[in-house]
Amino acid sequence: MSTFVVVGGDAAGMSAASKAKRDDPDLDVVVFERGEWVSYGACGLPYYVKGEIQSLEDLVSVTPEEFREERDIDLRTGHEVVSIDPDGRRVTAEGANGEVTRSYDHLLIATGAEATVPPIAGTDLEGVYTLGSMTDGRDLREFVSRSRSAGTFEQPDRGPACRFLETCTAPVGIVGGGYVGIEMAEALAANDFEVHLFQRGDRLLKSFSEATSEAVADHLRRQDVALYLDSEVEAIAGEDRAEGVVTSDEEVPVGMVLVGTGVRPRTRLVEDTDIELGPTGAIATDAYRETTVPDVYAAGDCAETEHVVTGEPAYVPLALTANRHGRAVGQTVAGDPAEGGPIAGTAAVKAFDVEAARTGLVGDEAARAAGFEPVTETIEARSRAGYYPEGGTVTVTLTADRPSGRLLGASLVSEYGEGAVHRSHAVVAALSEGATVADLENYDLAYAPPFNTTWDPVLTAAKVLGGKL
């Protein structure tokens, strides 16, 4: 009997394990997961902290018991793999009852990513959080509940008078204006905290278009989030607990700090092996997610993958890729080789009452860096027929390559519910097919007054950009 060992029990790992076992029931499938949680939706954590999701268990799509009993997977939670021996084809894990060593025929490394923390003073203080794991989510929810049930902030003498909201209980700091920072701004503001968001660069969501960043920033300000752009955080002040965010300009008193400055792939396990990292610093893989060592695969947030526009390795650790590539590895291991396909770097985010999406190479700088001769255009259009009683504005940025007319990327933003995210799907499809702007302009997209203008905003953007090529 062949053995498939999986290191890491979240999206990529459990997708692979499930698919492999389903396709080849004779396969012996073993998963080592160092924590207690498997197959959980980390993307839902901000909504748990916000209070819209009642239980952490709600984020779990399949429980450990279901994997074990219904899917016949040998899932070992509480087991951290501490070494891989590719020559001997075995891994060693440490659990509560000591070490376990398992031989494998195929191995998948799905160790995920971990939240990064900037190298500044004070990040180890109490009251400084990251949001990478279920445990992080639980800690943050407890902080919110504690503060709210106290009726006021834990250290009321530290905070300034609430500057923005009549109902706010205390100032909190968020370091980083990416997805996590923005989603947590919503989650904390919804719980009446006064949110101070610090972003090193001059705009939020820097992989989106400037128009998108500005729309989101404007909206956050209208939601009484205090934005500090171009603001490098130099330290988190405090004796035992976080008491302030220190920038070169000022110290902003806060009673809690969330650090959301990105993630890095968890690759320590492969450091002393022949499993190579790629140019992005994540584990290098081929189209089948096989690493530089035969029969050893890597998928999900620990691995890099190829970009559909550039064809080059890219590291964009997101949930769909982890699921898709994990599943592909499972199918491959079960004997039917499957490519998971490249990524387009597509991402979506809700920020209070706006929504935004991006895909491909957005903006001239990114496109030029990839060797293209870019043209970028941004348009604003009604989200529904102008005469229709509902509706808002969709802002669409498209980037294309001038010589070839090829579409390279897009960034969209609209009020929540006005379809920026779902409208990006057409662009993703176009990128996947190597389509030109002229191709996109001619797509026969669905139209009716409650859903768009006759020319959907994406088509209008293509029409305008096409005129500039």
Add this chain to the structure above:
Amino acid sequence: MSTFVVVGGDAAGMSAASKAKRDDPDLDVVVFERGEWVSYGACGLPYYVKGEIQSLEDLVSVTPEEFREERDIDLRTGHEVVSIDPDGRRVTAEGANGEVTRSYDHLLIATGAEATVPPIAGTDLEGVYTLGSMTDGRDLREFVSRSRSAGTFEQPDRGPACRFLETCTAPVGIVGGGYVGIEMAEALAANDFEVHLFQRGDRLLKSFSEATSEAVADHLRRQDVALYLDSEVEAIAGEDRAEGVVTSDEEVPVGMVLVGTGVRPRTRLVEDTDIELGPTGAIATDAYRETTVPDVYAAGDCAETEHVVTGEPAYVPLALTANRHGRAVGQTVAGDPAEGGPIAGTAAVKAFDVEAARTGLVGDEAARAAGFEPVTETIEARSRAGYYPEGGTVTVTLTADRPSGRLLGASLVSEYGEGAVHRSHAVVAALSEGATVADLENYDLAYAPPFNTTWDPVLTAAKVLGGKL
């Protein structure tokens, strides 16, 4: 100076006139429109009748004055073109001041479509309406207002006691379960009429999937619309006014009847010319919308066009195609030949609180008729992450060709706001690019919990269908 004459002043005609004049300001652009309205959004008429749009003028995107004064187009409203002389390159129109004959270098026929009425007794009675024109819309709105201000129906002695709604004022009949019938059911029900909808076939929206038809029918019933499926209307009863809808089974007393049984292209003008009709009965055109007579173009609801999946002529008279092809003709006439591109037969409809879209060849029957060996799958999926507080169900039907794996079409339905329509955009793009189901499955679509599940329902459908190929 070269002259471009356009027959018909709605979407295709005015798009062509505007584009031609913009691209070549020296061009003499003349538009003959038999009515008073130009460039109006007929798709908005149901919402005007419903009362959500206050004025018919709101449906007009550009006024006649703007066309004349700002765009320098010689727009002759109230002028009906009565003959075309392709050999002499001239058209003759009748207006209030008699006949006008104009020579042309290029001619566009954009006469649109007209509502069909079944050949049954009683369609000429008072109280029988269609919804094709602005005038129709005005008449219907007046009927609604009159009935509502009377506090009850005009002929209260004719109607039965309201069977469905406590607040309803009177029963009305709708003949036809397509877009117009369904949108008008919503419009009339919103005004407290008791709606009886008669459909000849066994399902509504017959170009959509059965799953979509059933979902819409179920929803209409929950909205207290009385559905009569498999119900051929044999006559409209009444002396002077419509008083009932007669089927083979019964006579349903109603005080008004809306006939929404489809449209046919207005082609009378070309009957005695060499401008040929195609197999669909609409005016035949090539990729540039040029008819069988050189320099004579046809675009919009009077013309047929090629289908992106079959490559064959198709007649799907919808707004985007009219706008797009009109614009392409304008560009061509101005000296820069442009193809408007094929259609995918994409359509969207809102029905009370559900939304639906379809594109391409939907279902085995349609695909088989086009020479494919089809496989069709329908899935139901959550519209947003299962743990997210908002959300509903998206039902996706995909049809593919088994030997090639090529995607052929899709039909989607969801609660209104849960994205069936915008999600169809990815499928339209895929069809336009000749993509396979495997291609679609690998699209890196945007994901975040407020917008979809990790695998968007469209991807899930592709995954399931891919497993059957």
